[in-house]
Amino acid sequence: MTGLTVRFGAVAALDGIDLEVASGERRGLIGPNGAGKTTLLNVIAGELRPAHGSVRLGNSDATALSPWKRARLGLGRTFQRSTLFGQLTVADHVALAVRARVRGSWRFWPGGQRLVAEEVGQRLEAAALAHLARRRAANIGHGEQRMLELELALAAAPSVLLLDEPMAGLSGAERQGVLNRLRTLPGQVTVVIVEHDLDAVFAIAERIAVLDHGVKIADGTPAAVRADPRVQEAYLGAF
Amino acid sequence: MIPARFRGLYRPAFLVVLALVLASIPLWAPRFWIYIATQALIFAIFAMSLDLLVGYAGLPSFGHAAFYGVGAYACALLALGHIDGLVPLLLAGMLGAGAVALPIGALSLRTSGIYFLMLTLAFAQMLWGLAVNWTSLTRGTDGLIGIPRPTLPWLDSLKVSLYERGPFFFLCLVIAIAVFVLLETVARSPFGRTLEGIRENDRRMRALGFPTFRYRLAAFVLAAMVAGIAGSLAAMSNGFATPDLLYWTVSGLALIAVVVGGSRSLVGPALGAFVVLFAQLGLSTYVDRWELLLGALFIAFVLFLPRGLAGLVRRA
Numbered sequence: 001m002t003g004l005t006v007r008f009g010a011v012a013a014l015d016g017i018d019l020e021v022a023s024g025e026r027r028g029l030i031g032p033n034g035a036g037k038t039t040l041l042n043v044i045a046g047e048l049r050p051a052h053g054s055v056r057l058g059n060s061d062a063t064a065l066s067p068w069k070r071a072r073l074g075l076g077r078t079f080q081r082s083t084l085f086g087q088l089t090v091a092d093h094v095a096l097a098v099r100a101r102v103r104g105s106w107r108f109w110p111g112g113q114r115l116v117a118e119e120v121g122q123r124l125e126a127a128a129l130a131h132l133a134r135r136r137a138a139n140i141g142h143g144e145q146r147m148l149e150l151e152l153a154l155a156a157a158p159s160v161l162l163l164d165e166p167m168a169g170l171s172g173a174e175r176q177g178v179l180n181r182l183r184t185l186p187g188q189v190t191v192v193i194v195e196h197d198l199d200a201v202f203a204i205a206e207r208i209a210v211l212d213h214g215v216k217i218a219d220g221t222p223a224a225v226r227a228d229p230r231v232q233e234a235y236l237g238a239f
Numbered sequence: 240m241i242p243a244r245f246r247g248l249y250r251p252a253f254l255v256v257l258a259l260v261l262a263s264i265p266l267w268a269p270r271f272w273i274y275i276a277t278q279a280l281i282f283a284i285f286a287m288s289l290d291l292l293v294g295y296a297g298l299p300s301f302g303h304a305a306f307y308g309v310g311a312y313a314c315a316l317l318a319l320g321h322i323d324g325l326v327p328l329l330l331a332g333m334l335g336a337g338a339v340a341l342p343i344g345a346l347s348l349r350t351s352g353i354y355f356l357m358l359t360l361a362f363a364q365m366l367w368g369l370a371v372n373w374t375s376l377t378r379g380t381d382g383l384i385g386i387p388r389p390t391l392p393w394l395d396s397l398k399v400s401l402y403e404r405g406p407f408f409f410l411c412l413v414i415a416i417a418v419f420v421l422l423e424t425v426a427r428s429p430f431g432r433t434l435e436g437i438r439e440n441d442r443r444m445r446a447l448g449f450p451t452f453r454y455r456l457a458a459f460v461l462a463a464m465v466a467g468i469a470g471s472l473a474a475m476s477n478g479f480a481t482p483d484l485l486y487w488t489v490s491g492l493a494l495i496a497v498v499v500g501g502s503r504s505l506v507g508p509a510l511g512a513f514v515v516l517f518a519q520l521g522l523s524t525y526v527d528r529w530e531l532l533l534g535a536l537f538i539a540f541v542l543f544l545p546r547g548l549a550g551l552v553r554r555a
Contacts, residue, residue: 045446071448083446085439088432096436100447105433105454108425156447 014039014050015214021160023058024187028205028222029194032234035211037194038080041162044192045077046070057160071100076158080165080194082145086138090129090148093137094120097155119155127151127181143174150178154185161185163193167200179203210234254506261412265405272521273404279516280411281472283509284418286496288465293494294503295426296458297438298348301356301490302363305343306336306463308370308485310470315383315480316376325389325410329471336467337460339366344459348452351441360487370482382481386474401475411472415509418465422505425461434458492519495533499540501547510548 014036021027029037042048044055046067054063057073065073085093098116099105124130127147132140137148150166166182167175175197182204185191195201201208208225210218212234218225225231264276285307292298313335314328322328347358370377377383388401401407425431437444437451444451474480483489492515500511515533522529544550 047442047446067445068448068450071446077446079443079446083440083443085436085443087439088435092432092435096432096444097447099429099433100449105429105449107429108431110424110427110429113429152443152447 014043014211016053017211017214017216019209019216019219021190021192023159023190026191026204026206027193028201028208029192029211030196030198030201030208031211034213035234036214037211038164039214040211041077041164041192041194044162045075071156071158074159075162076153076156076160077162078149078153078164078166080168082142082149084137084145084148084152087136089134089136090140091120091124091133093148093152094123094155097152098123101156123151123155126184127154128177143170143177146170146174147177147181150181154181158189160190161192163191163195165195166193167195167197175200250506257506258412258416262409265408270404273408275516275520276513277404277408277411277476278473278520279513280408280415281469281476282493282496282516283512284411284415284472285466285469286493286500286508286512286515287415287418287422287505288462288469289493290497290500290502290505290508291422291425291458291462291465293497294505294508295431295438296434296455298455298459299352299356299494300347300359300459300462301487301494302343302347302359302361303462303466303493304485304487304489305359305363305366306340306466307470307473307489307493308366308480308482309339310336310467311474311480311484312370312377312383312470313467314471314474315386318386318389318474319383323387323389325391328389328475329414329468332467332471332474333464334467336470337464340460340463341456344456344463348455348459360490363485363490364487367482367485367487370485377480377482380482382479382483383474384479386478386480388475388478407476411476414468414472418468419505419509422465426505430454430457495537499537499547501544501549504547504549507547507549514548 017040019040029040031037039048043050046062046065050063054061056062057070057075060073062070062073085096095116098119102116104116121130124133127150129144129147129151132144137145140148146166146169150163153161166178170178179200182191191204193201193204202222205222207220208222209216210225210228210231217230217234218228261276265273268276285303289300289303292300292303310332314332317331318328343359343362347355347362350358371379388407391401394401394406399406401410433444433449433454437449437454441451470484473484496511496515497508498511499514500509501507514536518529518533518536522532526532540547
């Protein structure tokens with residue numbers, strides 16, 4: 001994974017954005033509401049096709065690939081609003097993600113799932129969700145759903161992880177839980193995090209890109225971004 | 240109050256009792272009721288196959304009768320071509336239905352929800368039209384008649400024939416149980432869980448790397464093949480195959496069976512099939528307007544028992 005480049009031409013939401021993220025980098029992506037952050041993630045993930053430009057994942061051109069093919073190239077993501085499988089149990093969620101990775105889903109009979117079950121147990125333990133393993137995702141709390149949302153992406157062991165506001169609606173303690181979980185990610189995993197909680201972004205990101213009205217107005221180290229007058233203008237003194 | 244540790248035994252215990260009750264039917268029921276129970280078992284296989292789509296995969300097909308009918312015609316054509324033997328005839332229904340389901344599924348599954356429902360209905364009605372009009376193959380509305388039932392050498396040696404009601408009922412019961420075990424196994428397998436994930440959230444499954452279309456198509460074809468088994472048995476049971484088998488009302492009755500029985504439980508839709516068939520064949524001998532009664536029953540279930548008969552058992 002050498003990094004990824006996204007280029008656009010005449011897309012209203014995103015206007016000619018270049019973004020290159022190095023392998024293993026932790027990149028923050030911030031900007032006011034409507035700046036195009038989620039749109040950018042959707043383009044990287046393959047849910048939106050850019051009118052112009054290209055998306056590269058590692059050494060391969062992913063521009064024409066569907067979301068599931070990009071996922072198989074190692075791209076994982078979370079969603080701004082929890083996107084879970086309401087009627088399935090918490091353990092089933094993680095098992096689906098593990099089997100997505102090990103390609104264990106074309107089996108038409110149960111059993112022989114010991115390795116998957118073991119990994120599911122470990123992951124639920126690490127995410128502090130083990131006590132909810134048999135509960136349906138629709139019936140657990142918001143913070144727990146956000147944690148499951150994250151764990152679902154992590155269990156597929158992505159090499160590039162897109163996080164869309166993982167802290168949304170979480171309490172201080174829950175935010176700390178998510179941060180701690182993210183810190184356990186292997187160093188070679190590339191992370192792009194979109195987040196309104198700037199403290200969290202500055203705690204995680206090595207570099208930060210700032211979007212405003214579909215244009216990238218800054219890209220650099222946290223200190224440089226913080227000092228950038230255009231960023232301060234876009235945020236109207238939020239720093 | 241029954242201790243919680245026995246709760247996991249409810250379902251298996253219920254299933255064993257149900258199987259025993261069904262198996263005893265030829266011993267005490269009048270001949271006409273054995274016939275109705277046979278038809279109900281065949282319809283139960285059909286309804287269970289639809290439950291795989293509606294309940295587990297979340298695909299509301301309104302054209303499932305197409306595969307029931309194609310299975311019946313495939314079996315009928317083979318049997319009338321002097322091919323004898325249970326396995327080839329059932330395989331004919333299975334493979335015939337599966338072969339037709341592949342292109343229909345590939346096209347219909349490009350859509351979802353109400354559009355999927357309408358497309359499957361449209362394809363089924365097209366096949367119905369084909370069965371009516373392709374007279375050189377299907378003999379049109381007259382249908383294919385005089386379909387022989389297969390002979391089984393080991394049954395012959397016992398001087399038992401599938402033309403007798405009891406043995407044919409048992410054949411249908413054994414196949415229905417086998418289909419139940421098969422679908423239950425699939426539903427609990429990684430493949431079944433994947434289908435449920437797709438039902439709950441297709442977008443997330445794609446984001447996880449699942450080619451969801453392929454899974455849905457596999458479920459569609461598998462369900463059609465099981466419906467084809469039911470169609471083959473229907474052809475053997477009736478001795479004829481007519482376009483009626485493919486008509487949209489048959490798809491509708493199967494959906495009613497799934498809803499009344501309670502989807503996503505397999506045994507529920509099987510019980511629902513018995514309710515529907517007893518209404519259709521049993522009630523109709525006493526009441527002219529059995530559809531009205533079935534309709535009222537359907538409304539009552541949707542309003543008061545949204546999880547169907549299976550929900551009643553679960554609550555008990």
